[in-house]
Amino acid sequence: MKLIIQLSYIFLLSTSISARTFSDYVNLNFTASYLEFIGETGTFLFSHNKTFKAAIFNPGGQQTSFYLCVIHVASNTIIWSANRDAPISGSGQMNLTVKGITIADENGNPKWSTPPVKSLVYKLALTELGNLVLLDHSNGSLWESFQDPTDTVVIGQRLPVGASLSSAVSDSDLSRGHYNLTISASDAILQWYGQTYWKLSLDKNAYKNSNDEVEHMAINRTGFYLFGHDETVPVYQVGLPLTDFRIAKLASSGHFTISSFSGGNWKQEFVGPSGACETPLACGRAGLCTLSTVSSAPVCSCPQNFHANSGNSAGCVPSNGSNSLPFACGSTDYNSQSNSSVVSFSQIGYGLEYFSNIYSDPVLDGVNLTVCQNLCSSNCSCLGVFYKNSSGSCYMIENALGSIQSSDKGEPDVLSFIKINVVPTKTTNDDTDDKQTSKNGGFPMAASVLLPIAGLFLFAAVVFLVWRRVTLPKKEEVILGKxxxxxxxxxxxxxxxxxxxxxxxxxxxxxxxxxxxxxxxxxxxxxxxxxxxxxxxxxxxxxxxxxxxxxxxxxxxxxxxxxxxxxxxxxxxxxxxxxxxxxxxxxxMNRGSLDRSLFGGGPVLEWLERLEVALGTARGLAYLHCGCEQKIIHCDIKPENILLQDQFQAKISDFGLSKLLSPEQSGLFTTMRGTRGYLAPEWLTNSAISEKTDVYSFGMVLLELVSGSKNCSYKSRSHSMDDSGGHSSNSSTTGLVYFPLLALEMHEQGSYLELADPRLEGRVTCNEVEKLVRIALCCVQEEPALRPSMTSVVGMLEGGTPLPQPRIESLNFLRFYGRRFTEASMIAEENDRSSMMPQQARNSTDARRGLQNGFSYISSQSISGPR
Known part of the structure; x- marks a missing residue:
C-alpha cells in the first residue's frame, strides 16, 4: 500500500497541471496545495508587481516538509512561513474560510491556523511589502503576517517591544531553533537558551540618539533603527548604504544579519555579533574557540581534560570515557541521563571566557570557589562555573553549555570549570573500608588519622595570621613611603x-x-x-x-x-x-588627520569621500551628545581632530578638552577652550556652553569640506560689500576671504556651485553642494537654539530628514565678521606694498592687531593645538 502511494505521488509530480495563480488577493473558499500548483513550484498568489509571492513551498528542494511561505521573488528568499513547526506533505492543503487560514495534512488533520478574528474573513491579500493580510468585507485588516514574524523583518515591517524573531534550524528545516532576537524597552538582545550573547547597545556600529524607551524595531532604505514614540529620532541607529530592498534576519547560525539585494546578489551590510567566537556554538558544545590570526574563521580545539566528540554533534567531551557532560533539568535529554552518576567539576583552564558572562552579573560576589561550586552542584540547570579569584565573583552557565572562548585579553585570575557526570566504580578497597568503619562503631579509621594532622595545620595557620597582622603594616608603610x-x-x-x-x-x-x-x-x-x-x-x-x-x-x-x-x-x-x-x-589611523587630506597637496578628496567623512563625524558627535551615560561635549571639533582610516572612515579624536555634563548642570564652563576658527559665538558672550557648541564647530568643518580650503584663506572672489553688508559691485579682488560669509551670499543667490572645491572639476552637482551648504549654515546660526541637534544632522546627511532653511537673520553676524576680516586683509596688504615710517608701521600693526584680537575666535590659530 505504501509503495502504491509513493508511485501515485511520483505520477502526480510528473503529470499535474498547475492551477491558475492569482494577483493581489484570493477570495473565500480557496484551497491550495503543492500538487495543485506544482508547475508554479507551489505558488498560488503574487503581489501586484510580482515583488513577492505566496506558495506552498519546500525549501532546499527536499520532498518531505512543505510550508506556507511568503517569498521575495527576485532572490527566491523566504521572508515568512506559517506552519514552521508543523510542516505538511506535498498533498497537504491550505484552506481559506470565513474564520481565516487553516493548514491541514493529507488526512485533513489541522496543523496550523490563524488566531481567531473579530469578524468574518472576505479575502486574503498579498501586499507589495510582502505582508500577507486577511481582510474583511470593508477591506479592514483582521490579521497580518507582519504581526506574526518568524526569523525575518523587511522594509515596512515593525517588530514591537516584547516581540521576537526565532531562528530556523536550517535553510531547509524552518522549525523554530534556539536563537532568539528580542526587543526590550531599552535594547535589541540576542539570546540562546536564555543566555544573552549580543546587545545592539554594545555594538560598535550602533549609536544612541535619545534616552526614550524603545517601542519597535524597523529597517528602511537608509538603516536599522530602534524607534521610541518619536518616529523622527531613533533611540538607536545603525546607518547603512541607501538601497531599495533589504532584510534583517536571525540566521540558523545565531547571527543577526542585515543584507541588501541589488543586481541579482545579496550584500551583507551588518552582522551581530561580529566576532568569530561570540556566537554560542561557534565550536560546538564545550569546544574551545580561538580567533585566527590569518583569517576571520575561528580555530576550534578542546580545553584541557577534553577531546573532540567522535559522534555526529560537534564539540568536546571528557577525555575519561566513563565521564559525560550533563544536561540541564527541563531539557529533553535530562531524563535519559544515568541516575547512578556523581556530579563533579573538571577544570578547563585559566583566563578563559564565556560568551554570556559579559552580558550578565555574577550570581554571587565575595565568595570562595567551594561556595560557587556547591551552588552549581545543587542547581540541576547549572552546567559550569567561571570563578574570578580577585573579587570572588561566581558566574554560572545555565540551561545549556556552549563554546568556551580563548582570548589573550582574558583575565588570568578567572578559573573555569565544567560540570561532569562521574560514574563511580566499586572496588575491593572500598569494601574493606566499609568493614573497618563498622568495626570502629561507625567512626571512619581515616578520620582518626587525619584529625590530628588537620589540628596541627590549623594551629600553624593561626600563628601565621597573628604574625602577618603584626608585621605587614610596617612593610606597607615602607613600600608606600617609597x-x-x-x-x-x-x-x-x-x-x-x-x-x-x-x-x-x-x-x-x-x-x-x-x-x-x-x-x-x-x-x-x-x-x-x-x-x-x-x-x-x-x-x-x-x-x-x-x-x-x-x-x-x-x-x-x-x-x-x-x-x-x-x-x-x-x-x-x-x-x-x-x-x-x-x-x-x-x-x-593610517590616513592621518582630515586637514592633511583636505588641505594638503596629495590626491583630492572626492565628493563621496567628503560625504562619508561628514557623516562619520556627525555620527560620532551624535553618540557623544546622546549615546553616552552622561552627555559629552567635545569642545574642539576641527579637521586636525578628525582622523581617517581606509575607505575614509572618519573617527573623532582628542577628548582631553571634553566636559561631562549631567542633566542638573548648567552647562557653563569657566575657561575658553577649543580652536579659533571653530569656536561658537557663545564662548565670548558668557552664554551657556552646550552640545550646540559642537554643532557650530561641525558646521564650520562642513564648509571646509565643501570648499577644500580653510574658512579663512587667500583667494579670488568677484564680490564686494557696501557699508550695510550688501552687494555693491562685481569687481574681482584677491584677499583674505571669510568663506562662511561667501557661503551665505551664494546661498542667497542660489549659486552653490561657485562654493565647491575647484579641484573637483565638475564632479559634483549643484544639488549636492546645496545640501551640505544648507546643513552647514543651519549649524552655524548665531542662536544655539536654532541649530539642529547632531542626531538631526545625521538624518539630513543620510536623506531621511528634510533639509530646513537656515534663518538669514541668525546668520547676519557673519557679514560683520567678514567685513572686519576684509579690512584686516586690506591693511596687511597695504603694509606689504608701502614703505612706511617706523611710527606709521607701528600704528598700522597696532590697528591690525586690534582687529584680530577683537575677532580672534574666527582666526585659524589654535588655543589647544592639534594633538
Whole structure:
C-alpha cells in the first residue's frame, strides 16, 4: 500500500497541471496545495508587481516538509512561513474560510491556523511589502503576517517591544531553533537558551540618539533603527548604504544579519555579533574557540581534560570515557541521563571566557570557589562555573553549555570549570573500608588519622595570621613611603573608572623605537608611531610639560575615552602613568588627520569621500551628545581632530578638552577652550556652553569640506560689500576671504556651485553642494537654539530628514565678521606694498592687531593645538 502511494505521488509530480495563480488577493473558499500548483513550484498568489509571492513551498528542494511561505521573488528568499513547526506533505492543503487560514495534512488533520478574528474573513491579500493580510468585507485588516514574524523583518515591517524573531534550524528545516532576537524597552538582545550573547547597545556600529524607551524595531532604505514614540529620532541607529530592498534576519547560525539585494546578489551590510567566537556554538558544545590570526574563521580545539566528540554533534567531551557532560533539568535529554552518576567539576583552564558572562552579573560576589561550586552542584540547570579569584565573583552557565572562548585579553585570575557526570566504580578497597568503619562503631579509621594532622595545620595557620597582622603594616608603610616619594599620582590612576590597559614606560619606549617616528604635535605633547609586541600599530601620545591643567586633561581622557566605544570615535587602547611620564596609546589611523587630506597637496578628496567623512563625524558627535551615560561635549571639533582610516572612515579624536555634563548642570564652563576658527559665538558672550557648541564647530568643518580650503584663506572672489553688508559691485579682488560669509551670499543667490572645491572639476552637482551648504549654515546660526541637534544632522546627511532653511537673520553676524576680516586683509596688504615710517608701521600693526584680537575666535590659530 505504501509503495502504491509513493508511485501515485511520483505520477502526480510528473503529470499535474498547475492551477491558475492569482494577483493581489484570493477570495473565500480557496484551497491550495503543492500538487495543485506544482508547475508554479507551489505558488498560488503574487503581489501586484510580482515583488513577492505566496506558495506552498519546500525549501532546499527536499520532498518531505512543505510550508506556507511568503517569498521575495527576485532572490527566491523566504521572508515568512506559517506552519514552521508543523510542516505538511506535498498533498497537504491550505484552506481559506470565513474564520481565516487553516493548514491541514493529507488526512485533513489541522496543523496550523490563524488566531481567531473579530469578524468574518472576505479575502486574503498579498501586499507589495510582502505582508500577507486577511481582510474583511470593508477591506479592514483582521490579521497580518507582519504581526506574526518568524526569523525575518523587511522594509515596512515593525517588530514591537516584547516581540521576537526565532531562528530556523536550517535553510531547509524552518522549525523554530534556539536563537532568539528580542526587543526590550531599552535594547535589541540576542539570546540562546536564555543566555544573552549580543546587545545592539554594545555594538560598535550602533549609536544612541535619545534616552526614550524603545517601542519597535524597523529597517528602511537608509538603516536599522530602534524607534521610541518619536518616529523622527531613533533611540538607536545603525546607518547603512541607501538601497531599495533589504532584510534583517536571525540566521540558523545565531547571527543577526542585515543584507541588501541589488543586481541579482545579496550584500551583507551588518552582522551581530561580529566576532568569530561570540556566537554560542561557534565550536560546538564545550569546544574551545580561538580567533585566527590569518583569517576571520575561528580555530576550534578542546580545553584541557577534553577531546573532540567522535559522534555526529560537534564539540568536546571528557577525555575519561566513563565521564559525560550533563544536561540541564527541563531539557529533553535530562531524563535519559544515568541516575547512578556523581556530579563533579573538571577544570578547563585559566583566563578563559564565556560568551554570556559579559552580558550578565555574577550570581554571587565575595565568595570562595567551594561556595560557587556547591551552588552549581545543587542547581540541576547549572552546567559550569567561571570563578574570578580577585573579587570572588561566581558566574554560572545555565540551561545549556556552549563554546568556551580563548582570548589573550582574558583575565588570568578567572578559573573555569565544567560540570561532569562521574560514574563511580566499586572496588575491593572500598569494601574493606566499609568493614573497618563498622568495626570502629561507625567512626571512619581515616578520620582518626587525619584529625590530628588537620589540628596541627590549623594551629600553624593561626600563628601565621597573628604574625602577618603584626608585621605587614610596617612593610606597607615602607613600600608606600617609597612609592609616594616617587609619584603619588600613579596610585590614583588605578582607580579611574573604565581604566584601559596600563603600559610600562619601557614597553612604549621599545614599541616606538625610542620615540623615533613623530606623526603629530600639539600644545599638550607629541604623537609617535609605535608597534606593540602583538604587531598592532598604535599612536602614542607623549604628554609634555604637565601643569595642573595637563594632569587634569590626562585623567579626563583616560576616564572618558576608556568607557566609550563607537565606530566613529578613536579607541584608547591604553596609557602609561609611570613616574613623571604621561602617555596615551591610541589605535593608529593610517590616513592621518582630515586637514592633511583636505588641505594638503596629495590626491583630492572626492565628493563621496567628503560625504562619508561628514557623516562619520556627525555620527560620532551624535553618540557623544546622546549615546553616552552622561552627555559629552567635545569642545574642539576641527579637521586636525578628525582622523581617517581606509575607505575614509572618519573617527573623532582628542577628548582631553571634553566636559561631562549631567542633566542638573548648567552647562557653563569657566575657561575658553577649543580652536579659533571653530569656536561658537557663545564662548565670548558668557552664554551657556552646550552640545550646540559642537554643532557650530561641525558646521564650520562642513564648509571646509565643501570648499577644500580653510574658512579663512587667500583667494579670488568677484564680490564686494557696501557699508550695510550688501552687494555693491562685481569687481574681482584677491584677499583674505571669510568663506562662511561667501557661503551665505551664494546661498542667497542660489549659486552653490561657485562654493565647491575647484579641484573637483565638475564632479559634483549643484544639488549636492546645496545640501551640505544648507546643513552647514543651519549649524552655524548665531542662536544655539536654532541649530539642529547632531542626531538631526545625521538624518539630513543620510536623506531621511528634510533639509530646513537656515534663518538669514541668525546668520547676519557673519557679514560683520567678514567685513572686519576684509579690512584686516586690506591693511596687511597695504603694509606689504608701502614703505612706511617706523611710527606709521607701528600704528598700522597696532590697528591690525586690534582687529584680530577683537575677532580672534574666527582666526585659524589654535588655543589647544592639534594633538
Amino acid at each position: 612609592f609616594n616619594s616617587h609619584s603619588s599620582e600613579d596610585m590614583d590612576a588605578f582607580y579611574i573608572p573604565g581604566l584601559p590597559t596600563r603600559f610600562e614606560y619601557e614597553e612604549l619606549e621599545e614599541a616606538t623605537d625610542n620615540f623615533k617616528t613623530l606623526i603629530g604635535a600639539g600644545a599638550f605633547g607629541t604623537v609617535y608611531n609605535g608597534v606593540l609586541p602583538d604587531k598592532t600599530v598604535v599612536a602614542v601620545k607623549k604628554i609634555m610639560n604637565i601643569g595642573v591643567q595637563g594632569k587634569k586633561d590626562f585623567c579626563t581622557e583616560i576616564a572618558i575615552i576608556g568607557n566609550i566605544h563607537h565606530v566613529n570615535l578613536v579607541r584608547l587602547r591604553g596609557f602609561c602613568a609611570q613616574g613623571r611620564h604621561r602617555m596615551l596609546v591610541y589605535e593608529y
